[in-house]
Amino acid sequence: MIEVSGLRKAYPGVVALDGVSLQIRPHEVVGLAGENGAGKSTLLKALVGLVRPDSGTIRIRGREVRLRGVAQAATEGIGMVFQEQSLVPNLTAAENILLGCEGSAVRLGLYRWRRLRELAQAQLDKIGSRVDPMARTETLSFAERQMVEIAKVLAIEERTRAQPVVLLDEPTSVLEAEEIETLFGQIERLRKHASVVFVSHRLDEVLQVSDRVYVLRGGQVAGEVDPATAGAAGLHRMMIGAEATGSHYHDDLHRPPERSSVRLSVRGLCGEGFTDISFDLIRGEVVAVAGVHGSGREELCRALFGARAVTAGQVLIDGEAVSLTGPRRAVRAGLGYVPSERKVEGVVSAMSVADNMTLPYTRPQDVEEWIGRLRIKTPDRRTPIGSLSGGNQQKVVLARWLLTGSLRVLLLDHPTRGLDVGAKSEVYRLIRELAAAGVAVLLLADSLEECIALSDRVLVMKEGRVTVTLDTPPGAKPDPVDVVKEMV
Amino acid sequence: MTADRLQTYGPTAALLALAAVFAVLSPQFRTLGNLQNLLDAGAVLAVVTIGATYVLLLGCIDLSAAGVMGACALAVSLLVANSRTALDLGPLGVLLVVALGAAFGCLSGALSVGLKVPSFMTTLGVSAIGLGVATVLFAGVQPAVSDPWLLQWASGRWLGFTRVTYLAAAVVVLAWLVQRHTRLGRYATAIGGGEDILRLSGIQVGRYKVGAFTVAGACYGLAAAMVTAQLGSGIVQAGAGLSFAAITAAVVGGTQLAGGRGGIAHSMVGVLILTVLANGLVLIGVSPYVQRAVQGVIVVVAVGATLWPLRHRLEVVK
Amino acid sequence: MADAARVAGLRGRLAARVPERRHVVVTAMPVTAFLVLLAALAVASPALLETGSLLTLADSAAPLTVLAAGATVVVLCGGIDLSVAALASLASVLLASWVPALSGAAVPAVVAACAVAGAVQGLVHVAFRIPSFVVTLGGMTLWSAVALLASGAATVPMPDSTPTDWAFTRLGGLVPSAVLVALATVVALAALMRFTPLGRWVRAIGHAEPAARLAGLPIARVKVIAFALSGATAGLAGALLVARTFSGAPTLADSLLLPAVAAIVVGGTAITGGHGALWRTLVGAGIVTLLRVGLSYAGVDAAYESILYGVLIVGAVALTIDRSKLSIVK
Structure with missing residues (x-):
């Protein structure tokens, strides 16, 4: 045919x-x-x-x-x-x-x-x-x-x-x-x-x-x-395909999270697409949320950033209650969000690298320093971000949340979508470094492999609820097939 | 479902409530003579609103009625027997003016579709062009209509109503049939419901959009002839304020700005609401300027009310 | 295979260059058009180039420029304010009736009142998620009805013109003060956009509102401020008109709506938001004024002016619009 x-x-x-x-x-x-x-x-x-x-x-x-x-x-x-x-x-x-x-x-x-x-x-x-x-x-x-x-x-x-x-x-x-x-x-x-x-x-x-x-x-x-x-x-x-090596995920940069101190605490959160979600993120931990399309994980992630309505429940950061009424409040509380639709929701293509990096802030920031620290490949700070490669655009979005030094929880929604292998590895390195610095990371991974390799724990979501939590420390990663079984 | 029902029956209920309130407040409102006045007064708005409704069904908006009607009013008064030109085309003159209106509508639609410019901008531009044409035709001397046939539209009565009112009623029925049972009407509704889906099905969406704008323009042309018959002369301001009144009527009646919802029947309820409101307020002694202010507020309230259930879903509103 | 890759790469690079090309075209065209018009007029009537007549020309453009300046901020956000002309008319009525009581404080009071009116429209727009053109269309009807009510549908003469004399005089007997007011307005707004975060935020919202929202920008506040600025300049434009007619009238500025929208779009500011600048509106107002004067020099009936605005608006919008943002044109 x-x-x-x-x-x-x-x-x-x-x-x-x-x-x-x-x-x-x-x-x-x-x-x-x-x-x-x-x-x-x-x-x-x-x-x-x-x-x-x-x-x-x-x-x-x-x-x-x-x-x-x-x-x-x-x-x-x-x-x-x-x-x-x-x-x-x-x-x-x-x-x-x-x-x-x-x-x-x-x-x-x-x-x-x-x-x-x-x-x-x-x-x-x-x-x-x-x-x-x-x-x-x-x-x-x-x-x-x-x-x-x-x-x-x-x-x-x-x-x-x-x-x-x-x-x-x-x-x-x-x-x-x-x-x-x-x-x-x-x-x-x-x-x-x-x-x-x-x-x-x-x-x-x-x-x-x-x-x-x-x-x-x-x-x-x-x-x-x-x-x-x-x-x-x-x-x-x-x-x-072939199992990717640990170096691709920068396993060497992994630090065990500080068990004692809870960074983000989610208590009984409900909203359109998810029901009664409760979990804790501790300092320096990378927690991946696995789930199929329609499991409610994207909705949960946006709700945590105040970008979707919440009907019940509470979110605490370092023990303080956070108001989930809008992204601006979330940013003030130390949350950062990297959206999956980079071109539409992540960057303002027509504006410069510097403008994109400092978008939410009223005071001038040291843009040059962060271009250097994150190895962002750009002719200069005034270049329109739309002309950069996807990986470098994503680094600018990450830099936006890093440069004030007040980031406490980072929400990553498919941070490596559409990036080539090298750029992915760079993003993994940044995630590792952030976690080592004490930021708690919630990750919606682009692939199951990424989800397991990068995380300390995996929360499996199904039909709007967290059904299982799996520990995924380095050296004791579960078989992807077992995770898939929980997802469907 | 309840929101759906509210939008279907809400306007009718509002109309009945409004009529009841005025009937209590003003004994004059209750008379048969007032009912005749009311319908005669609403005839022009009804025809303009039909035009606006076709465009609203697409999800577009038409702000050109004022300009197009100005140009058409001058044109019709110069084409039938009048004080300025030697022409005496009678019914043919009216037909030509409906065609002129259709041409303006076609221009709005073609500019919007061809240049990919949002319709509120192209129709604002076309309205300006229409007003310019009207001013040029006016040339400082107001043409008085002397064609008895056209003048009789507004003066002669049959069973208490003027011909303008019968004409409007006929147009309403025709427009309703077209909307329900023709490809133009169904596709216009479908475009408002999901333009991208129609494109995916290989339908030439642009053609039907231009078609709906053309129908709207033809309605404005006819409405201009009706206004001219009522006034006895052609004036540039024949359609002043009517673009806005028509959109208000349509939206108040339940035809949604987003397109695809409502239609002729809904819009006509809206026309009745606005007409009853205007008539009733005059009878209880409220200034016509207050009515204008009220109109400005109700369109915003009506749009707000239809969008309220969707407010969480719409992320970007420009 | 390698060829295909090279072609794809080339296409990618070309696509990246398109915004730059667009930028050059949109920047060069209004300025060129302005200069060409000026030159053409000068050839047709050399007397025009004398300082006196140039300044008179500039003077006549001043109220339009002020009116369009604030509305430009709203357009940069991706919205539109169709109420500015009606608001300016209302301002003229308010000013003429408040001068007896407030004298010198009347102008700031009117500007403040109009800013509030603009802010209310902005609030309704963001709180109820109603498209800006609907809100301001409703506002247009409302403000003009209020003006008619407040004035009794008649011209309101100003008993004492001293409180507005500053806006219709010639400094050193030469420079019209209104021109300075207009320039100061544009410069002040441009400075606000350049040196405060507002400019960055307005542009970001205009270019990509979802991205701006998820970056944590105060979207609602920025939009309300934009509408308030638009209202304030409408009030100031109303004051300029009162200063030259010594009276307020409920439809005094109504005919300025189309020229104001034309000035904004002809200057190269895209109605899709983001692309554009305040100085462009200055150039746009210049073009609109020169065209109007040019038409009368050429002996064209003033009746054609409206046709010109219509063509200008549609043409300029078609040239400057960012179609990548409109998957479906409504």
């Missing part, structure tokens, strides 16, 4: 796809596994024309195509169910299913609702869904909307008269166990009409539904796995 060969896509500073080749055959469910940043999303986007590869070819039914957008991909018979749902909330389910290709349901610009309903019903029938096609989409449950989304993707069948390929990007991440079972049933039905590409970070699910699994790592295909013979552990090892 689809043959991808040598696909390559580079963004400034990072290679997302580095010569990916794979095949998708008729009536087949192909699984894609890989860590964050392995290239899964980019690959799917390339297959629906949202990303234009720098080189390499995509052949569909033997014919080479250059996809320029979702609409063109649809005429080639490729449709995608997006991670964030792509339904217009204020339209009916039927309108969403046929959006942009109403065909005989619209004559001379006039809607023929009965015909529209019939056409939509036909799509819903294919997957045996009982959703009312005339219901307004926003009144449907999440699982029902997902059915509508799949029906919408299947409608492309009508346009191509060929068998479609359906790409499912993390379809299970926000579903309940029961809903997941229903979805798997749908995938089995889909197989009669289409080929399916299934992406999930839950390895057991990938193994359960797929006929074949491709493992991606660092933008390349690390291998092809037969689910009948491979287990989750083997799959995971393939995803991580």
Whole structure:
């Protein structure tokens, strides 16, 4: 059906796809596994024309195509169910299913609702869904909307008269166990009409539904796995690849935390996405929070910085209660936050290195000193930060919290996302140094490996609660597979 | 769900409450004659608000009614039998002016879509252009309309209502049908609900946006003809204050600034609220300037009320 | 493969250079336009270059410049203040009616009152998360209604003009004081932006509000201050107008809204926020004034002025806007 060969896509500073080749055959469910940043999303986007590869070819039914957008991909018979749902909330389910290709349901610009309903019903029938096609989409449950989304993707069948390929990007991440079972049933039905590409970070699910699994790592295909013979552990090892050495994580800089003094104390914190969270961070400790998408760890991290509403609970720093009413209060209390969306939330691209570093402060600061201390590669302090590499931008954000010397707790949300290996190692070194200086660090790591290697403890979050705490001191690190087991 | 219901029925309840209060306070408010006055007074605002509603459904905003109506009022008074030109086009003149309004609307939409400039800026600019055109056409001499057909729009009554009111009612019904059952109407609503999703589905969003702006412009053109019939002459200020009043009416009725929510039916409730308020305040002896002040406050309150449930979700408001 | 990498690298570098190119264009264009206009006018009418007529020209631009200066701060935050002209009209009415009681203190009192009015709009904007153009559109209606009520919809004559004489005189019989007031306003605001954290914060909020928020900036306070500054300069602009007409009127400054918005955007300040500066508004006001004068020299009917503002606003916004910030244009 689809043959991808040598696909390559580079963004400034990072290679997302580095010569990916794979095949998708008729009536087949192909699984894609890989860590964050392995290239899964980019690959799917390339297959629906949202990303234009720098080189390499995509052949569909033997014919080479250059996809320029979702609409063109649809005429080639490729449709995608997006991670964030792509339904217009204020339209009916039927309108969403046929959006942009109403065909005989619209004559001379006039809607023929009965015909529209019939056409939509036909799509819903294919997957045996009982959703009312005339219901307004926003009144449907999440699982029902997902059915509508799949029906919408299947409608492309009508346009191509060929068998479609359906790409499912993390379809299970926000579903309940029961809903997941229903979805798997749908995938089995889909197989009669289409080929399916299934992406999930839950390895057991990938193994359960797929006929074949491709493992991606660092933008390349690390291998092809037969689910009948491979287990989750083997799959995971393939995803991580060779174990990184301790020097990459600067283990030599690690100091055991001072057991006696509690820096950050979280008591019964509740908010949208997380419930009743309690834990302590001691001086010099690095605690990683592990959890899948939707576990509530991002929400918790932002709430601790006052950037999300908290409904109950208390946060103390060095024994003093902190008001969580806004980031400014949090900064005053000695908290620092490095957001995951660096370009949007971390830096102000158009402003200089110096301005970015000193943004929250009213008094002038010694910018030059920190450019030197953190080895930030910049022509000078007046250079717009947008022209620096990702790693150096991230160091400026870190410097922002370090330069007053009053930092007590640092919240790191995917601090190494999109950085190359060298830059990552630099950031690890900074984290180690900060911890050694007595700062308590809460880390949402970019990969499981990073999460375990860098931390003294790991808190596992699941459905908004901390379920397990694992000690991860140097020399006694747990197996990643055990941590994954707790996460899902 | 309760917030949803409040936004659906709240405006209607407010309208009934308002009418009840005025009915108690002013015996004159209760008369049949006043009902006729009220609807006649609301006719022009209704037509302008229909236009504004189409643009609001997209999630855009149209501040051009004042300028476009000025230009169209002058144009219509010069095209039908009048004191300044020898033209006497009658109904054709009105049609031409509706087309002129549509052209202005098309310009606003095309500038916004083509240059990727936010609509409040392009429509502010187009409003200025319209006012300029109006002033040029005015040329210091006010044209008095002498076309009996057009003048009868406002003077002749049938079952107690003027033709302007019937015309407005017809436009309301037509606009409602278009919004509910045509591709333009449904896509305009959909664009307000999720423009990016429509783009992903390969729909040429820009075309429908320009279409909605064009419909809005046509409404302003017709409204200008109605005002001109009422005044008997073409003036530059034919639409003064109406851009704002129309947006206020739409928002008060439950059509949301963010787009995709509300529609013609909601907006018309808003028009009735504003008209009843204006009429009632006059009857109980409140200065018209106070009414203006009230209008300024209610639009802010109405927008605030619709955004209040979402205040935690919106991180950036410009 | 290596070629592809090189192309990608080159693209990255080009992308980094785009802001610089944009910066040069946006900086050079308004100044060039201003000089070209001045030169064209001088050729058409050499008498214009005499000091006297240049100063008269500058004098006529003064109220507009003051009005636009404060509003520029709001635009730099990424918002807009459509209420400035109506507020200036209200200020003129208030000033004319307060002079008998307050005499010399009337001007500061009016400026303070307008600053409060601006701050209230800012507060409503940040507290209820209502878009600034809606709040200030509502404000525009409210302030002009208040002006109509306070004045009884009539011109309010000023019994004694001494408290405002300073704003409409010629120092040394030559330099119009209003020009100095306008320059002082621009310089004062520019200094505030340059030498206090406010400038950095306003720009950061305009460029990237999420980043500014997560850096712990006092977003709400900065925005309220910006609106208060805008209100204050609107009040001062109203005072300048009163000084030259010896009276206040409820619609005195209303026609200045479009030229003020035009002055801001023509100077090169982007309505998306962040990019821009106070001096640009000075240049923008100069361009708007020269165009107006130029049109009348060329014998074009004043009726075309409004068309000109409309075209200027749309054109300048289209040229200066930062489209990377608008994924969906509403």
